[in-house]
Amino acid sequence: MADRFNTAADMRDAVFFDGPSSGARYSRFWLLLVLASIIASAGIVGDSTATVIGAMIVAPLMTPILGTMLATVVGDRANLGRSLLLVLGGAAAAVLIGFAVGLLVQTAVLAGTNAQVAARVSPRLIDLLAALGTGVVGSVALVRRDISDTLPGVAIAISLVPPLSVAGLVLESGSVAQFLGALLLFVTNVVAILGTGIVVMSVYGVSRLSRRRVPGDSSTPGLLAPVVLLSAMLVLIGVPLTLTSVDITAQSNLEGAVQAVGQDWADGVGWSVTGVSTQGDEVLLRVQGTPPLPGTDDLEAALAEAGIDPDRVTLDLTPVNVVRLTGRP
Numbered sequence: 001m002a003d004r005f006n007t008a009a010d011m012r013d014a015v016f017f018d019g020p021s022s023g024a025r026y027s028r029f030w031l032l033l034v035l036a037s038i039i040a041s042a043g044i045v046g047d048s049t050a051t052v053i054g055a056m057i058v059a060p061l062m063t064p065i066l067g068t069m070l071a072t073v074v075g076d077r078a079n080l081g082r083s084l085l086l087v088l089g090g091a092a093a094a095v096l097i098g099f100a101v102g103l104l105v106q107t108a109v110l111a112g113t114n115a116q117v118a119a120r121v122s123p124r125l126i127d128l129l130a131a132l133g134t135g136v137v138g139s140v141a142l143v144r145r146d147i148s149d150t151l152p153g154v155a156i157a158i159s160l161v162p163p164l165s166v167a168g169l170v171l172e173s174g175s176v177a178q179f180l181g182a183l184l185l186f187v188t189n190v191v192a193i194l195g196t197g198i199v200v201m202s203v204y205g206v207s208r209l210s211r212r213r214v215p216g217d218s219s220t221p222g223l224l225a226p227v228v229l230l231s232a233m234l235v236l237i238g239v240p241l242t243l244t245s246v247d248i249t250a251q252s253n254l255e256g257a258v259q260a261v262g263q264d265w266a267d268g269v270g271w272s273v274t275g276v277s278t279q280g281d282e283v284l285l286r287v288q289g290t291p292p293l294p295g296t297d298d299l300e301a302a303l304a305e306a307g308i309d310p311d312r313v314t315l316d317l318t319p320v321n322v323v324r325l326t327g328r329p
Helices: 008-015 022-045 049-058 062-074 077-103 125-143 145-157 161-172 176-203 224-269 297-305
Strands: 272-279 282-289 313-319
Touching: 008 062, 008 125, 022 049, 022 077, 022 161, 049 161, 062 077, 062 125, 062 176, 077 161, 125 145, 125 176, 125 224, 161 176, 176 224, 224 272, 224 282, 224 297
Parallel strands: 282 313
Antiparallel strands: 272 282
16 A cells, blocks of 8 residues: 555655756756746637647646645745745746737737637636645645546646736736736635645645654644645635626626527517627627617617616627529529
């Protein structure tokens, strides 16, 4: 059974950037981070899910995050500092690369026109739940040899570099709100990995691993302070995630109600609803049909009757001219 578990030396070697091979580990980290950031930024601009997934596999940020978690558990302050600096430096570099790629793009890269961006600028509580589950898998994979092959899957499931690339791209496009949303998703994932990692390490008894002690020091690392700190971080992150979840739910309900009312009205005038979307505080109802343009008084009355403020709805009427072609005799 012991063969299933990695030793303290194995785990240190897997996630810490020290020892005689530290130079090679640093060069590998920065090389992969730059490449992953470029790939992720290109995939986001091109709205390519496959390319973004490829960037997730290449991205090396999971290593220093797990290093931060392990250093916290075993009380290694030197490696804790190294790992934290790599996480912060790597995150900043990914944002800058995303910003630089945005300078090369002619059009703005924002949530309204790009599905990859839209998926990462409005994190919800369900994203925190997914991050917590993925963090457990990543931590267990560090402890157990028999499931370490799951780490590539963890790299795909936990979104680290893509939200940072999105942050750089949307910041270059001028949206501070979407920039903060993408950063919130990244921080949510990092805190989830750290929090679940400390719990997993405690369950497996990793906190009792031998540490680098001064002579005569036989104490074990205390986890109370890190657990309290991470719990507070989870609460702080949970507040904006809850607010975002509530806003998204309310927006979805409003769009559904507008679409239902709009569809009934459009059917009555011989037109059809082609889409409903939210732009700021307003809902855009897109309708098309053959001229002449229908009157909107009945629609306004129906919206008011359904409890929807007509002032919050913008109607986009698109006339469609249908020409029937006749073949030559």
